[in-house]
Amino acid sequence: MTELKTEKARTGVEGLDDILAGGLTRRHVFLLEGSPGAGKTTIALQFLLEGASLKERCLYISLSETEDELRDSALSHGIDFGDTIEIFELVPPESLLDEDQQQSLLYSSDLELGETTKLIFEAFERVKPHRVVIDSLSEIRLLAQSSLRYRRQILALKHYFSRSEATVLLLDDMTSDQFDKTVHSVVHGVVHLEQLAPDYGAERRRLRVIKYRGQAFRGGYHDFIIRTGGVAVFPRLRAVEHRIDFERTTLKSGIAEFDDLLGGGIERGSSTLLIGPAGTGKSFFSLQFVESAIRRGEKAAVFLFDEELGLLFARTKAMGLDLEQMRDEGLLHIEQLDAAELSPGEFAQRVRDRVAGFDAKTVLIDSINGYQASMPGENALILHMHELLQYLNRQGANTFLTVAQHGLVGDMKSPVDVTYLADTVILLRYFEAMGKVRRAISVIKKRTGRHEDTIREFKISNAGLTVGEALSGFQGVLRGVPTFVGERGPLMALSDEDRNNS
Structure with a gap:
């Protein structure tokens, strides 16, 4: 067999090689385990196809599926591997199926295990492969019948393959005792696949590298999906690994009164949270910064969880903001997301792709309420959001998040508290005055500099967004029902058209 130059055998699975620090160490045996339907066969085929693309000899030894089933599985992903992969379909020898050949002095399992091992070795010697997949160990475990015989059989396979240049991937469907770690202690590395079924929505899949001898790897759980073309893995985001140098300039929204409220604007590489009841204008305030970025010649990305595109x-076009034209000109990436079909890891990867590939310098996530629906729990949401915001900040991108609070006026609750994560927090409120429903805005937090501590009224009309003077003559605006305490109330004129837009 020819000497292989590379030390790692890449799996050919998008994202998985990053988690494995380059792939699988050559000339070693690895275990890929998971329940039926988790994606083992698809990953195994991608592993062999990657080897075939490098002109390596590849062997798939199947103890459970037929060759036709394997080829059909590949065709479902649009892959016809032809004769680039040698498939050895292991079937029981005819003598073991013939009643006349059965004898009672030895258990049939003793003969079957020996015959199975012999056939595997014969196929290996015939092909002399660089990459091998054995699917699956559950058949060998059943033939072994005891943990001791099973361990000895796996050790025999390992020692046999160690004398060659082959990189071996063993598949285990975990249909027997899931606490049996016999193979874990023998193989060089273990990758565990899981398939989860939420109460609503599509199934979620994730993987974890349990063991990898002599190699640092990316620990923890990583989301992955099975799509046409194969498996795609989304490595868990670690913001500390991503940092670029950029100038921390002050960016403006284009509305002078709003920028004054923010102390001149927001700093590049920071995150801003807009929080308030539904319909107060959180999205529209965020989109002002999106438009401002595009006017500066930068690109932006908008991710919608709630509103139909x-x-x-x-x-927004009726208010003078033509997002569709910005998208068509290639300056804006905007997409509508379905939280029921999207895992947190996949969403984080989409954002990263827009920042790294599309060079988006402004990112809007609308809203956290929809994003939370894709999370298994609030604690996970906080951790995912923390890493994502840190990543975006270190890339010099400005992030805008919206959160819709429960209620309209008075005491309102947020579905999740992420105010401590954001660098700037903007609060929007409805309030009643002079028999009319109005809107108010205030900045309650800004890490990167000074800001006004006033409360300003604003209105949204066909002319766009208008921010007024500070409401110095009122008290209790943020509670929704203010009292007039000044000599005059600097309220903005509110026309019938404005009320309809509210």
């Missing part, structure tokens, strides 16, 4: 285009 066509409705957003029509609504």
